[in-house]
Amino acid sequence: MEDQSLYxxxxxxxxxxxxxxxxxxxLLQNPKIVNSSPELKxxxxxxxxxxxxxxxxxxxxxxxxxxxxxxxxTGKSLHDAxxxxxxxxxxxxxxxxxxxxxxxxxxxxQKEKDEVLAAFNAQKxxxxxxxxxxxxxxxxxxxxxxxx
Numbered sequence: 001m002e003d004q005s006l007y008x009x010x011x012x013x014x015x016x017x018x019x020x021x022x023x024x025x026x027l028l029q030n031p032k033i034v035n036s037s038p039e040l041k042x043x044x045x046x047x048x049x050x051x052x053x054x055x056x057x058x059x060x061x062x063x064x065x066x067x068x069x070x071x072x073x074t075g076k077s078l079h080d081a082x083x084x085x086x087x088x089x090x091x092x093x094x095x096x097x098x099x100x101x102x103x104x105x106x107x108x109x110q111k112e113k114d115e116v117l118a119a120f121n122a123q124k125x126x127x128x129x130x131x132x133x134x135x136x137x138x139x140x141x142x143x144x145x146x147x148x
Contacts, residue, residue: 006112084130
């Protein structure tokens, strides 16, 4: 069984799609996520109505790809897809917690759960880049005026 990819150990595309769907719906119900920024509030209260089905599809492809499945994620980079949402690091952590709960809901074994969460958490720098840039002074504005 060790020869199997994480994708196979998770049960393939249908099992992954089930987890992603449950996870995506849970994010809409979590006030720590929904109310964390104006951009996320707009996404979780308005934009999701037209985009959630497609987002679930893209998330499913991403998970299938990073777990060694036969599908390739060809969407925007996670950095670009999340930059304008200004996702703060603590909100990313909350999203990760929701993913863990979705994996638990489907009784994913601990080893596989840990591997999925490690792959997800490795994306934190890209997903939170917009929030970091929003709070960090630009290199231009931090220069002394005589260097400008």
